[in-house]
Amino acid sequence: MIEIIFQKKQDAWNLYHHLTARLASLQEKNSILLNEDRNRVQIPEDFFVKEKLAALKKCVYDFTLKLKRDDWLRNILAESYYYTESDEQDQILDIIYSVMEGNRKDLAPFMEGVDEPGIVKSSINEILDERVSFSFDSFVIFRLKSYFEQLTNWIEVAIDEYKMEQEYQVFLHTLRSFLKDRKSQMPYLYLVIGENMTFFNHEFKEMKRSELFKTIDRKLLVNHPVYVDSGTIAPLLSIAPQTIFLYTDDPHQPLVRTIINLFEERVKINPISAFDEERLDFFNEDHENIR
Secondary structure, eight states: OEEOOOOSSHHHHHHHHHHHHHGGGSSSSSSSSSEETTEEEEEEEESSSSHHHHHHHHHHHIIIIIIHHHHHHHHHHHHHHHOOOOOOOHHHHHHHHHHTTTTTTGGGGOOOOOOOHHHHHHHHHHHHTTTOEEHHHHHHHHHHHHHHHHHHHHHHHHHHHHHHHHHHHHHHHHHHHHHHTOOOSOEEEEEEESSSEEEOOSSSOOOOOOHHHHHHHHHHHHHTTTTTTTTTHHHHHHHHOEEEEESSSSSTTTTHHHHHHHHGGGGEEOOOOOHHHHHHHHHHEEEEEEE
């Protein structure tokens, strides 16, 4: 009988139920046992034959990588960075998992390093191949040291991103408050964002930078200098159009996202190809009216 020994009763209970559920078809009369008094999971010798050993290794690997990883990340957040609130921890871990799932390619380069699955898998293979009883907690400390260094690096990257997102929410709240009390200076505004960014007024006439600068409410720059750039956000907030027709082929870029988050339902997104057609239709209709 090989024993995996834990410091915490809950960890022993979790591994036991994980193994018995995953390896049910390989067991005879629940041969995997739990010694609750001593926090030990007992695995019979017959699981260390070739056919069953691979399945056992896979289960211990999944337990370590998928069940324990979350605990370890939360412990690092609480003990090293003093994020003890579960809501804050959840938001920071969501950032890490979104990178792991391939949804945050912008952060992926900062979370490269140790091959997470590889180092955990090879360490588990080695310890189980030895076919001796072992302390899971000691195994983690001595054989997964580089893995824990990687987890700490992930936490640091995620915390930086979390703080930036918090600042971004403050930015949005502050400027939405300004916009709420701002009287609209123009019914429509057309904004084309491609390689360059061009403003057009409600008559499809291009607004030059000097004209845009004149529209800016100076209070906006004085009261919110950190949040506002004079080239885009400041004139948009100052004009406060009832509707922004925004033309772009990249609706997910940060600037477009910010405009949508600020103006919300006032923004109508279209591809750049639609702008020339609509502008031509406007001038043709205007020409017909003159005739």
